[in-house]
Amino acid sequence: MRRTLWAVGGAALVLVLAGVLVASASPDGLERVAQSLGFASRESPVLTGSPLAGYESRFFQSRWAAQASAGLAGAVILYGFGLLFGRTLKRRK
Amino acid sequence: MHIPDGFLSTPVWASLDAAAIPAVGYFVRRTQAGFDEARAPMLGVMGAFVFAAQMINFPVGVGTSGHLVGGALLALTLGPYAATVVMTAILVVQAFVFQDGGVTALGANVLNMAVAGVWLGYLPVKIAGSRSRVAVFLGGWLSVMAGALLATLELSLSRVAPNGPLFALMLGIHAVTGLAEGAITVAALGAISRLSPKFVFHGEAG
Numbered sequence: 001m002r003r004t005l006w007a008v009g010g011a012a013l014v015l016v017l018a019g020v021l022v023a024s025a026s027p028d029g030l031e032r033v034a035q036s037l038g039f040a041s042r043e044s045p046v047l048t049g050s051p052l053a054g055y056e057s058r059f060f061q062s063r064w065a066a067q068a069s070a071g072l073a074g075a076v077i078l079y080g081f082g083l084l085f086g087r088t089l090k091r092r093k
Numbered sequence: 094m095h096i097p098d099g100f101l102s103t104p105v106w107a108s109l110d111a112a113a114i115p116a117v118g119y120f121v122r123r124t125q126a127g128f129d130e131a132r133a134p135m136l137g138v139m140g141a142f143v144f145a146a147q148m149i150n151f152p153v154g155v156g157t158s159g160h161l162v163g164g165a166l167l168a169l170t171l172g173p174y175a176a177t178v179v180m181t182a183i184l185v186v187q188a189f190v191f192q193d194g195g196v197t198a199l200g201a202n203v204l205n206m207a208v209a210g211v212w213l214g215y216l217p218v219k220i221a222g223s224r225s226r227v228a229v230f231l232g233g234w235l236s237v238m239a240g241a242l243l244a245t246l247e248l249s250l251s252r253v254a255p256n257g258p259l260f261a262l263m264l265g266i267h268a269v270t271g272l273a274e275g276a277i278t279v280a281a282l283g284a285i286s287r288l289s290p291k292f293v294f295h296g297e298a299g
Contacts, residue, residue: 082137
């Protein structure tokens, strides 16, 4: 069981540290359709100014460091969420 | 397929936000009532893994990319109720921290990917069992198609583009992305199953 948790966590780390180097920068399906059909310009973000916007941290010059650190931050936040949510389940029983 | 702010008309995003809040509340309560505690350590690592996988776009041809959404993978490791909660958390973090997916469109994205994506991803295995690789693959494909179909309906109701090309392009592109989703879901679930068979969700209670 512990091995599986390390394996899945390790895979997440490899994805944020190395995967960002090979990720495609092309638009995704919805962005592509929005461009083709001319409604991409309707996009108007309600929220701006997050230091991690677009999965790139503002605190690093290098693109790799900016993406990897943003990805790491997101993965840590979600790991923390899972941990806390898991605790609320135990407390209820 | 994260819908940004501005694509959906106000009545559409507002009603979907209003619907998503009680829906997520329901899934949280159902998870708390029936979650198998042995699976609790998986909540964090699966959430982190699916978040990380969603960052990595792969080319799907004609200048378009796709990425794993992970609805079926979460459902088949955490069970569908907990999977809906974890996917919702991923979408909330993406909207507020990474500005991926709109804040007003969050309800739409939750219903598309965390509710429809997770539950349609789970359906084939619910019917055929998780030992069927075909069912797992189909779950991955269906989870993407369900999310894409709902997103297309919401965009159509918001009158962003003529329906014919909108449906054809959205469903056509995601039918291809869905194949990768199915293949990745089979491979990832296979790896987890070899390491810890008990982490594969077979459709037991919870």
